[in-house]
Amino acid sequence: MGNWANAQTSFTQALALDPAYSPAALNLAQISVKKHDIPGAQKTLESVLSHDRKNLQAMEALAGLAALQGQExxxxxxxxxxxxxxxxxxxxxxxxxxxxxxxxxxxxxxxxxxxxxxxxxxxxxxxxxxxxxx
Incomplete structure (x- = not known):
């Protein structure tokens, strides 16, 4: 898994300091997908939208997750x-x-x-x- 664990820790720490910091959340969601944790990625992306309800990247990522799961x-x-x-x-x-x-x-x-x-x-x-x- 390489440095994914370190990256995940860093992004989690960044979100602890600023829960609205969407780049950390978006990267954390990508790590969750790589670890095959789709529900975790969804939860992280939805948290982005709770802070910024118009976040384009989060919405597109949620669409991508739906496509991965065959939810047209x-x-x-x-x-x-x-x-x-x-x-x-x-x-x-x-x-x-x-x-x-x-x-x-x-x-x-x-x-x-x-x-x-x-x-x-x-x-x-x-x-x-x-x-x-x-």
Whole structure:
């Protein structure tokens, strides 16, 4: 297991000092997954959300855990929560679109893509700043 035990101890100590320190919690959850402790990882990630209910990384990690366990609806639910909580983040939308396309749910994929465009419409797109040649 290498230095996983030392890392786990360090992250646990960091969380004892600051329970809202999400990088330590996210790394601790990764260690739990490597040790095949999915419930432990879930508990750690949910603790991140108790301190920061919009934490994108925690929601995406919880979606990933659901996918690992074959819980498709929970996977979709976490990605939808992440998308709503973080409208400028495109990763949850892209993952949902890919999931829907893989499941041959083209209508749901289109709806998700349109929702993502609507949510990010106020964002400046990079090509708005590119030089234009006439």
């Amino acid at each position: 609806q929970t996977y979709v639910d976490w990605l939808k929560k992440a998308s709503v909580a973080n409208p400028s983040a495109l990763t949850p939308d892209v993952e949902l679109i890919g999931f829907y396309l893989q499941k041959k749910q083209e209508g749901a994929a289109l709806d998700q893509a349109q929702a993502a465009v609507t949510a990010t419409r106020t964002m400046p797109w990079p090509w708005n700043y590119w030089p234009r040649h006439n």
